[in-house]
Amino acid sequence: MxxxxxxxxxxxxxxxxxxxxxxxxxxxxxxxxxxxxxxxxxxxxxxxxxxxxxxxxxxxxxxxxxxxxxxxxxxxxxxxxxxxxxxxxxxxxxxxxxxxxxxxxxxxxxxxxxxxxxxxxxxxxxxxxxxxxxxxxxxxxxxxxxxxxxxxxxxxxxxxxxxxxxxxxxxxxxxxxxxxxxxxxxxxxxTVVAEPPEGVASGAQALDGAERIVAGGRGLGEQDKFSLIEELASELNAAVAATRPLADAGWRPHSDQIGQTGAQVSPKLYIAVGISGAVQHLVGIQNADYIVAINRDPDAPIFKIASFGIIGDLFEVVPALIQELQAVKS
Ligand SMILES: Cc1cc2nc3c(=O)[nH]c(=O)nc-3n(C[C@H](O)[C@H](O)[C@H](O)COP(=O)(O)OP(=O)(O)OC[C@H]3O[C@@H](n4cnc5c(N)ncnc54)[C@H](O)[C@@H]3O)c2cc1C
Missing domain, CATH: 3.40.50.620 (HUPs)
Structure with missing residues (x-):
């Protein structure tokens, strides 16, 4: 040509x-x-x-x-x-x-x-x-x-x-x-046509252009606890996302996964909950304006790139945050 x-x-x-x-x-x-x-x-x-x-x-x-x-x-x-x-x-x-x-x-x-x-x-x-x-x-x-x-x-x-x-x-x-x-x-x-996933809203769509994202990682411990992420996201009018282990385990659809093999996002605010900050995850969030990390391990790599870090147990920190946000709204 x-x-x-x-x-x-x-x-x-x-x-x-x-x-x-x-x-x-x-x-x-x-x-x-x-x-x-x-x-x-x-x-x-x-x-x-x-x-x-x-x-x-x-x-x-x-x-x-x-x-x-x-x-x-x-x-x-x-x-x-x-x-x-x-x-x-x-x-x-x-x-x-x-x-x-x-x-x-x-x-x-x-x-x-x-x-x-x-x-x-x-x-x-x-x-x-x-x-x-x-x-x-x-x-x-x-x-x-x-x-x-x-x-x-x-x-x-x-x-x-x-x-x-x-x-x-x-x-x-x-x-x-x-x-x-x-x-x-x-x-x-x-002969090959993509079918939208059943029963879940497309994460990729929700993440595209999202100004705020709350993401959960393996620190949540079990699938049911992801509701904490959804609750915090709902208070902030944010999209939800996850690390790869959660997508691999089927806790979240693959379209929610952020990182090297998932979506790359550029929100104003990214809240990482129970996420260690592996390099494969960080490449997906390096364009976020502010990163807030909640992790009980003060040496977690996520704190190296976080704008604000909260060292503590997510099961105490996240409910307290939700309560504060509700109090501010009311
Ligand atoms: C080729 C390749 C591609 C990959 N692509 C991706 C990708 O696209 N996206 C991705 O995310 N990963 C990807 N990975 C996987 C990546 O290397 C990490 O394994 C993964 O990001 C770790 O996920 P995590 O932070 O949820 O889990 P973990 O690394 O297990 O971290 C869990 C964190 O939770 C904290 N924690 C535990 N309990 C609590 C509590 N009660 N309160 C507060 N904190 C707590 C721990 O201190 C820990 O820091 C890839 C890996 C490879 C090899």
Missing amino acids: AQGSGVLIIAEHADGKLAQVTLEVVTAARSLVDAMGGTVTAGVIGAAMDGVAQALAGVAGVDEVVVVEDNRLGRFSGPAWTSAVIGIIEQVGPAAVLAPGTTSGRDYLPRVAARLKTGHAGDAVEVSCVEGKVVATRPMLGSRVQVAVAFEGDGVATVTMRPGSSARAETTGESAQVRTLNVTITDDDL
């Missing part, structure tokens, strides 16, 4: 609403375009995408919105999204494609790169332009090392951006142009 120009971003959405993480990718795309020229095109893929497309058209930094709509795309399918993104790339001709590094972004974008036989960088925290080439910066070894991945050749550079790595683009009063694209999605593309 000949060298393109500008940047295409692929929007993430759920329940007909634009996911906040998309706004971060717009910011990254805008800075890349400012450095290497061209425009920012935002691609929307799904069914009944009017609301999402209009919301995206009003985001600062988006020059054009292109929509691929098909009733069969109502639920996420990695292979179908792959074909849709390739169809968009063929018609838009970008130099780079950026997508959120979410579960779905990490599914379809490497497939796109493989099918186009082009380069891919996953989990980038920054994209820049050096001597006309796209360079993605990605952390490795639990964020101890930053690696610059330079894209060579004429192929389109494909990059998934780590959630929380850029500020969110703001909404303006203006509206970019929206146009519909036709791409070919075959029935073979739809």
Whole structure:
């Protein structure tokens, strides 16, 4: 494929609403375009995408919105999204494609790169332009090392951006142009379709853009005690989350898991309850503005990055906090 120009971003959405993480990718795309020229095109893929497309058209930094709509795309399918993104790339001709590094972004974008036989960088925290080439910066070894991945050749550079790595683009009063694209999605593309988990609200959705998060870890001791986390979260109007052992044990859905193999979040406030602070967990919360840790072990690693630490038994501290919050409200 000949060298393109500008940047295409692929929007993430759920329940007909634009996911906040998309706004971060717009910011990254805008800075890349400012450095290497061209425009920012935002691609929307799904069914009944009017609301999402209009919301995206009003985001600062988006020059054009292109929509691929098909009733069969109502639920996420990695292979179908792959074909849709390739169809968009063929018609838009970008130099780079950026997508959120979410579960779905990490599914379809490497497939796109493989099918186009082009380069891919996953989990980038920054994209820049050096001597006309796209360079993605990605952390490795639990964020101890930053690696610059330079894209060579004429192929389109494909990059998934780590959630929380850029500020969110703001909404303006203006509206970019929206146009519909036709791409070919075959029935073979739809053999694998993601089903939403039954009986639980999607954690990923609740965590996306959450300003406050209360997370529980193995210090809770047993599944029933997670209700303490839910109670504190409810007082703070916060989303709930968990460490990997809780997700692995089936105490919480995987979509609630924060960390290297879970969601990466950027709330204003993150309250870690009974969480030791393993590096694989910390990479998911390093963009939080304030971290409050409640742990009975004064040497727990979580205290090294916490803005405020409470050394104590969570079964005493959390009920006391809940009581205080209720007292303040009344
Ligand atoms: C490849 C790989 C990927 C991984 N990905 C992730 C990931 O994405 N997310 C993730 O979270 N983990 C991940 N892990 C696991 C990670 O290494 C840790 O094992 C995990 O984060 C620990 O979870 P925890 O803090 O809940 O449990 P623990 O490490 O067991 O910590 C429990 C804490 O609770 C405290 N505590 C106990 N009782 C009380 C009490 N009554 N009051 C107050 N404090 C108390 C203890 O002092 C302790 O600090 C990954 C591991 C690997 C190898």
